[in-house]
Amino acid sequence: MDKLIHGTAAGGTVRVMAAITTDLTAEAVRRHQTSPTVSAALGRVLTGTLLLGSSLKEFDRLTVKIESNGAVEGIVAEANAEGKVRGYVKNPHAELPPKDNGKFDVSGIVGEGMFYVIRESGYDMGLYQTPYVGSVPIVSGEIAEDFAYYLAKSEQIPSAVLLGVLLQKEEPFVRASGGVLIQMMPGANEHIITMIEDTIRHAPHITSVINEGAAAKDLVKLALGEIDFEILEEREIAFDCNCSFDRAVTLISSLGHKEVASMLAEDKGATMTCGFCNEIYTLDERDLQKMLDAEKI
Numbered sequence: 001m002d003k004l005i006h007g008t009a010a011g012g013t014v015r016v017m018a019a020i021t022t023d024l025t026a027e028a029v030r031r032h033q034t035s036p037t038v039s040a041a042l043g044r045v046l047t048g049t050l051l052l053g054s055s056l057k058e059f060d061r062l063t064v065k066i067e068s069n070g071a072v073e074g075i076v077a078e079a080n081a082e083g084k085v086r087g088y089v090k091n092p093h094a095e096l097p098p099k100d101n102g103k104f105d106v107s108g109i110v111g112e113g114m115f116y117v118i119r120e121s122g123y124d125m126g127l128y129q130t131p132y133v134g135s136v137p138i139v140s141g142e143i144a145e146d147f148a149y150y151l152a153k154s155e156q157i158p159s160a161v162l163l164g165v166l167l168q169k170e171e172p173f174v175r176a177s178g179g180v181l182i183q184m185m186p187g188a189n190e191h192i193i194t195m196i197e198d199t200i201r202h203a204p205h206i207t208s209v210i211n212e213g214a215a216a217k218d219l220v221k222l223a224l225g226e227i228d229f230e231i232l233e234e235r236e237i238a239f240d241c242n243c244s245f246d247r248a249v250t251l252i253s254s255l256g257h258k259e260v261a262s263m264l265a266e267d268k269g270a271t272m273t274c275g276f277c278n279e280i281y282t283l284d285e286r287d288l289q290k291m292l293d294a295e296k297i
């Protein structure tokens with residue numbers, strides 16, 4: 001089971017979040033049938049969104065949306081306070097040759113555009129409030145740098161972000177996935193910041209240590225080196241979507257009596273695919289007839 005931790009270091013002036021996301025990235029890849037480079041991009045965005053959302057209160061959700069001109073066209077991920085994340089890309093089959101160093105060309109497939117972070121509260125309780133939306137231009141397209149740039153520019157929190165996805169040829173295609181987010185809060189000591197920057201510069205790639213069996217706390221150690229930290233919370237995380245057959249019925253009935261009647265007459269049924277998780281809901285003649293009989297539409 002994938003895990004996320006958050007904690008503090010240096011007397012509370014440094015916040016740390018880390019997550020192992022191998023299973024949930026594999027689930028996203030399985031559901032969306034993404035190409036290798038898109039799988040790497042989507043896994044990084046899902047992981048970064050979970051890390052950024054790790055301090056969410058109950059009933060809150062956080063969405064990261066990338067709108068860009070690269071072949072992937074766009075990536076969306078949404079995390080909630082229970083550690084559930086879901087997400088999709090606009091073009092799952094986009095692909096590019098690897099870069100000269102053999103790595104996936106994630107920045108190439110993302111291209112240029114905008115990086116949005118949307119924070120909503122009261123959503124699950126039906127107490128809808130105006131969401132807080134922050135945005136920055138995409139500066140790198142490699143995703144981790146874009147999360148760091150967003151935090152520095154839009155939230156004035158200097159941060160270090162490491163995100164990585166290691167793929168394999170056989171199912172489940174994802175061998176290792178995870179990330180670390182280190183945030184320097186007001187009052188963080190310059191010496192500590194320099195130490196962390198130096199540690200990260202010399203650290204091995206996170207996917208290699210996850211592949212060797214590292215847990216989330218080991219990823220924090222990888223970024224903080226000798227600096228002690230305290231874990232405040234550990235939680236399980238997973239790819240999970242809140243769509244359901246009942247929601248599909250509600251959505252189709254919202255099309256109105258005429259539309260549902262014509263679906264029944266012409267198509268003898270209806271199908272709906274959830275954009276977030278690719279689950280397909282099939283309504284047969286009986287389901288549509290029941291909707292019409294209910295006379296609510």
Ligand SMILES: [Zn+2]
Pocket residue numbers: 241242243274275276277278279
């Ligand atoms: Zn869904």
